[in-house]
Amino acid sequence: MKRSCPHCKSEMIEDCKVNVEGGMYGIKISQKGKGILNSISAKPKAAVCPNCGYVAFYIDEYKEFDR
Numbered sequence: 001m002k003r004s005c006p007h008c009k010s011e012m013i014e015d016c017k018v019n020v021e022g023g024m025y026g027i028k029i030s031q032k033g034k035g036i037l038n039s040i041s042a043k044p045k046a047a048v049c050p051n052c053g054y055v056a057f058y059i060d061e062y063k064e065f066d067r
């Protein structure tokens with residue numbers, strides 16, 4: 001499934017790394033589970049639109065997150 005830009009419908013370039021400027025640290029998305037061992041975390045990746053510069057964050061582990 002290819003991601004397309006919500007603004008200009010161009011095909012986005014996926015799998016870009018997300019890092020905080022000035023460091024080796026990336027951003028981490030996490031969700032607290034019911035137990036200590038159940039918490040879920042994922043490192044987001046970025047998709048970039050080469051046409052208008054729109055950036056979208058996404059994770060591959062989205063199925064592990066739930067409401």
Ligand SMILES: [Zn+2]
Nearest residue numbers: 005008049052
């Ligand atoms: Zn675009």
